[in-house]
Amino acid sequence: MYFDFSQNYFEVFQLATDYVIDRAALSDNYQQLQSQYHPDRFVNNSEQDKRLAMQITSYINEGHKILQDDQMRARYLLELAEVAFDAEKDTTQDMDFLLSQMALREAIDEVDKDPDPLTALDDLMIKAAEQKKQLSATFQCSYANQEWAQAKEAVLKLQFFKRLQHQISSKQEALEDELL
Amino acid sequence: MALLQISEPGMSTAPHQHKLAVGIDLGTTNSLVASVRSGVAETLADEQARTLLPSVVHYAPDQAPLVGADAVPYQATDPDNTISSIKRVLGRALTDIQAQDHWYQFAPNNDSVPRIKTAKGALSAVEISADILSALKTRAEQTLGDQLTGAVITVPAYFDDAQRQATKDAAKLAGLNVFRLLNEPTAAAIAYGLDQAAEGVIAVFDLGGGTFDISILRLRKGVFEVLATGGDSALGGDDFDAAISHWAVQQLPPALQSDRATLRQISLQARQAKEQLTQQPAVDLKLSQELTVELTLATFEQLIEPLLKKTLIACRRALRDADMRQQDIAEVVMVGGSTRVPRVREVVAEFFQKPLHTEIDPDRVVAIGAAIQADVLAGNKPGDEMLLLDVIPLSLGIETMGGLVEKIIHRNTTIPVARAQEFTTYKDGQTAMRVHVLQGERELVSDCRSLATFDLTGLPPLVAGAARIKVTFQIDADGLLNVSAEELNTGVSAKIEVQPSYGLSDSAIEAMLQASMQHAEQDMLQRSLREEQVEADRVVEALDSALAKDGQQLLSAAELSVITQARDALITIRQSTDQAQHIQDAIKQLEQVSEEYVARRMNQSVRSMVQGRKLEELQD
Numbered sequence: 118m119y120f121d122f123s124q125n126y127f128e129v130f131q132l133a134t135d136y137v138i139d140r141a142a143l144s145d146n147y148q149q150l151q152s153q154y155h156p157d158r159f160v161n162n163s164e165q166d167k168r169l170a171m172q173i174t175s176y177i178n179e180g181h182k183i184l185q186d187d188q189m190r191a192r193y194l195l196e197l198a199e200v201a202f203d204a205e206k207d208t209t210q211d212m213d214f215l216l217s218q219m220a221l222r223e224a225i226d227e228v229d230k231d232p233d234p235l236t237a238l239d240d241l242m243i244k245a246a247e248q249k250k251q252l253s254a255t256f257q258c259s260y261a262n263q264e265w266a267q268a269k270e271a272v273l274k275l276q277f278f279k280r281l282q283h284q285i286s287s288k289q290e291a292l293e294d295e296l297l
Numbered sequence: 298m299a300l301l302q303i304s305e306p307g308m309s310t311a312p313h314q315h316k317l318a319v320g321i322d323l324g325t326t327n328s329l330v331a332s333v334r335s336g337v338a339e340t341l342a343d344e345q346a347r348t349l350l351p352s353v354v355h356y357a358p359d360q361a362p363l364v365g366a367d368a369v370p371y372q373a374t375d376p377d378n379t380i381s382s383i384k385r386v387l388g389r390a391l392t393d394i395q396a397q398d399h400w401y402q403f404a405p406n407n408d409s410v411p412r413i414k415t416a417k418g419a420l421s422a423v424e425i426s427a428d429i430l431s432a433l434k435t436r437a438e439q440t441l442g443d444q445l446t447g448a449v450i451t452v453p454a455y456f457d458d459a460q461r462q463a464t465k466d467a468a469k470l471a472g473l474n475v476f477r478l479l480n481e482p483t484a485a486a487i488a489y490g491l492d493q494a495a496e497g498v499i500a501v502f503d504l505g506g507g508t509f510d511i512s513i514l515r516l517r518k519g520v521f522e523v524l525a526t527g528g529d530s531a532l533g534g535d536d537f538d539a540a541i542s543h544w545a546v547q548q549l550p551p552a553l554q555s556d557r558a559t560l561r562q563i564s565l566q567a568r569q570a571k572e573q574l575t576q577q578p579a580v581d582l583k584l585s586q587e588l589t590v591e592l593t594l595a596t597f598e599q600l601i602e603p604l605l606k607k608t609l610i611a612c613r614r615a616l617r618d619a620d621m622r623q624q625d626i627a628e629v630v631m632v633g634g635s636t637r638v639p640r641v642r643e644v645v646a647e648f649f650q651k652p653l654h655t656e657i658d659p660d661r662v663v664a665i666g667a668a669i670q671a672d673v674l675a676g677n678k679p680g681d682e683m684l685l686l687d688v689i690p691l692s693l694g695i696e697t698m699g700g701l702v703e704k705i706i707h708r709n710t711t712i713p714v715a716r717a718q719e720f721t722t723y724k725d726g727q728t729a730m731r732v733h734v735l736q737g738e739r740e741l742v743s744d745c746r747s748l749a750t751f752d753l754t755g756l757p758p759l760v761a762g763a764a765r766i767k768v769t770f771q772i773d774a775d776g777l778l779n780v781s782a783e784e785l786n787t788g789v790s791a792k793i794e795v796q797p798s799y800g801l802s803d804s805a806i807e808a809m810l811q812a813s814m815q816h817a818e819q820d821m822l823q824r825s826l827r828e829e830q831v832e833a834d835r836v837v838e839a840l841d842s843a844l845a846k847d848g849q850q851l852l853s854a855a856e857l858s859v860i861t862q863a864r865d866a867l868i869t870i871r872q873s874t875d876q877a878q879h880i881q882d883a884i885k886q887l888e889q890v891s892e893e894y895v896a897r898r899m900n901q902s903v904r905s906m907v908q909g910r911k912l913e914e915l916q917d
Contacts, residue, residue: 156774175715
């Protein structure tokens with residue numbers, strides 16, 4: 118069993134290091150790698166082999182998760198390009214964007230007044246997804262032109278949407294729990 | 298034969314051997330064992346052709362535990378020592394359990410593992426489950442004719458780390474080599490998927506005796522990829538029974554509403570009523586001598602409606618986690634005995650807008666899938682491309698300031714998975730720190746399940762905030778957690794002490810393993826003692842009846858006295874000793890002194906046979 122842990126995730130999945138990816142190839146290569154390295158293939162091997170298989174598949178799974186997700190993939194690309202992130206200080210200065218985020222968050226709280234809150238939340242989720250799409254396009258463009266500051270700004274904004282989507286689904290779950 | 302044989306690395310020179318491997322469905326109500334024989338997966342039956350082993354164990358003092366159908370009658374006659382639905386307790390804390398209705402009594406104890414009072418002492422759920430697994434192992438070895446190489450044991454997909462660990466511990470205690478813990482819905486999908494070579498996204502709706510699971514899987518080229526899973530590890534057919542019982546109790550006069558015997562009687566009837574209602578529109582429940590009430594199908598369906606609603610909400614959530622909609626689901630597979638209830642099938646079909654798969658016996662489908670996976674893992678099918686990619690069912694997090702949980706690995710992440718988290722010290726020279734690991738979706742520590750506390754010790758003493766401690770949370774293919782830690786500046790790896798919150802520590806498991814081996818020895822000694830006692834009784838009885846017949850006639854007074862003395866000695870020893878060997882010695886002694894007497898009796902009986910007959914008659 119041999120695996121090169123120094124490969125970046127794009128290399129692991131034999132994809133070009135780019136924001137736009139061939140999802141079918143990602144999926145095919147993921148399955149192929151799993152078939153090769155999954156711990157179930159080494160059930161009768163030594164403890165060391167089992168351990169190694171577990172570490173390799175953990176790496177593959179992590180890579181798969183990052184490459185599949187638009188925001189995580191974008192951020193990973195910038196990290197490969199040695200753009201630094203600092204969780205404490207990084208934020209966007211775009212006031213219009215921040216205001217629209219506040220409005221969306223208020224909308225989540227408002228659904229309690231809606232006669233059909235679950236559908237209202239579904240609608241919000243769709244709205245968020247559309248705006249996210251535009252941001253993805255912005256990132257793609259900036260990244261291609263190596264405009265790192267703009268690209269980073271887009272990643273941070275995508276991060277906002279990610280948290281928003283998480284809030285929406287938490288709200289959905291809370292409402293569902295109440296129904297029980 | 299050649300002195301040296303050359304073989305390619307990895308190629309055995311031995312002829313291909315079929316390794317015996319089994320799949321075990323350790324269920325709340327019933328358990329099964331299955332194996333692939335001549336290419337076909339089948340559930341293994343006992344001598345009486347029964348495949349379902351009721352998950353019931355009866356304990357009596359000085360006797361090996363009774364498991365399965367043999368234990369069932371004791372539920373009525375000796376309920377305190379007859380344990381059922383133990384899976385509901387497995388890997389759980391006393392506080393999780395007490396809310397539920399259980400007939401057995403918990404023993405007070407110091408550690409966090411609940412123990413149930415039985416005639417065999419206070420037993421943990423791991424030990425009781427191990428007795429069920431042992432019975433299945435014995436059945437498999439007897440049927441298959443050899444020792445097992447390994448087993449795949451199924452667990453509800455929604456089982457948390459403690460419940461999985463407890464299941465694995467029970468298997469270890471039963472002497473099984475666990476290839477893999479496999480999620481029940483995944484096992485069901487294997488059983489169906491391979492039969493029908495399906496491709497696409499499928500939903501597996503698994504409603505068993507005590508647990509409910511919903512899993513969304515993608516099947517492609519022999520790879521089963523779990524996209525999302527959800528459910529409730531304490532929701533199942535037992536709750537249908539409880540709903541009926543609850544309704545029935547309300548029909549009773551108040552005086553009887555807390556009568557234990559009546560309540561037990563009702564709970565036994567509730568289960569039968571539920572089963573009968575799958576075939577007929579109404580059943581009679583005999584609540585007491587005077588009172589019989591009719592339970593209609595409509596009432597029953599009303600009673601279980603809130604429970605069904607819970608299952609559908611879990612379905613919605615799983616779909617959302619999988620990023621799928623109802624119309625994306627190509628197939629719906631029904632698993633578990635409770636899916637026999639027609640109303641369950643109706644609501645599920647309505648929710649997914651699909652006809653349901655119910656072709657494979659819902660009680661057996663999980664064991665069959667597990668057997669297929671066990672066969673592959675044992676290496677009996679080289680070149681087989683089947684692979685399972687499972688997920689972690691509940692988010693894993695750590696406690697942060699203010700009693701909050703920070704999620705480190707989100708639910709429905711494909712396993713194995715590793716995540717590292719960096720910590721720092723908050724005091725100068727601090728050499729130890731404590732990490733509290735939790736599982737669950739809620740934000741407050743108090744709303745999540747505490748899994749373990751890790752004490753990291755041996756950190757290099759540095760100024761506050763200078764140490765960078767990387768803690769790695771690794772979840773293996775069974776969904777079990779391992780933690781390691783390292784100080785990044787110095788490369789010193791910290792020592793980790795694990796204190797499982799609800800499970801058993803490794804040393805506790807070790808002690809139980811040793812105890813069970815001593816038990817096995819004790820059981821064996823007990824058995825041989827009983828055998829010798831029976832033998833002694835038989836010998837004495839035979840001797841007495843012989844002496845009564847011809848003792849006076851064939852023996853002198855002195856001879857008779859020697860024999861009688863040896864006989865009395867045997868009786869005394871038989872009654873006083875607990876050593877089989879002593880009884881055996883006394884029997885030998887008696888046989889020795891009776892040798893001459895026995896010989897004389899033989900001669901006499903031969904003579905009496907021959908007397909008065911002609912030689913030719915005897916030659917025939």
